[in-house]
Amino acid sequence: MEEDIRKKFRTLISREQPPFNPILLSNEQIELVNFFFSSFILTLNLIKKTIQSIGIVREKFGNSKKNL
């Protein structure tokens, strides 16, 4: 028992601890993060394509409006 207390105490006061506490995630949490990340990339791509499409439409019909 005494050795256990000593060990506990020495562990508590030890300054040789790793400088950062690693963040541990479960497999489910990792999957969730991946899902959100993929969705975010997909959304970005969708926005990009929409903007491109608007550009094409303006190019095609923007001038023709003026002609009208």
Next chain:
Amino acid sequence: MVIQKRIYEITISKEEEIKQDKLKIILMRKAELINEKLPLVIVLHGTGADKEHQQLKPLTIPLVQNNFEVLTMDSRYHGERANGKTKEEKRESYMQALIRSWKYEKSEVRQEFPFIFDTVFDIMRVIDYLEQNQSDVIDIKKIGITGISLGGMHSWFSAVADPRISVVVPLIGVQNFQFALENDLWKERVETIKDVFEVARVDLGKKEIDKYVVEKVWNKITPGILNYFDSTSSLRCIAPRPLLILNGEIDLRCPKQGIEISYSSLLEYYNQLGVPDHCKLFFASNIGHAITDEQFQMTINWFVQHFQKSNLS
């Protein structure tokens, strides 16, 4: 008597913040014994004092006279390790460190323990240094430790943590934290570092510092001190090494009844180990948080008596 004084600077840990990663130790001995291998006694100061404070003289001078090497050092946020020049600035630096420890959140790199625990780690590193660099002039198998008040607590916990310390005399430092909490006897102890309890009171939404606040603060800044590191359990880790506990009979910071509870089970344990004479408790009658000349003399005698034995290791 001419005293030879040596000062060394020791790096504790490269991971410590700038002010606390280094500390100076002072080694003192009789000048005529300059090349002798001597037993060592570490002498530790109380709250608000430092390694050269007058309060240590009744211990350091007689120990040197009795052919010991004597080591003194500053505790965390005391003396040269405190920020600021004036006594008030240094005190404030200690209080701020205690408050940081209270406010620590797990996402931060690591928690400081400026009250007791970090200084105990420093003392262990100092002994490492002595082993590696002073073993030709210091008998590493004969290291004793004593201290006053906070220094008494440092002596107690250093001996718990480090078996290389072979003789221990905590002066007005040993107490029963759990007993004080349960019996409404914590006020005088809290008063010595009140700032952190006051901040905690506000954080916890309390009108005044009460048992709940005190319990929360102890558990945060000194985890385990109310159970497995309290005197009832942790003093046993010092056995069978010679341990003399000296306190004042009416010291409200270290209530007598609590110490007696811890001591009775401790003495039983020393008895089981066959060395009842290695454990002694003495209260100076009608004395509060102070040390009598008789107790200073008892401290010197305890070290002389036990370091004359050859079977200490």
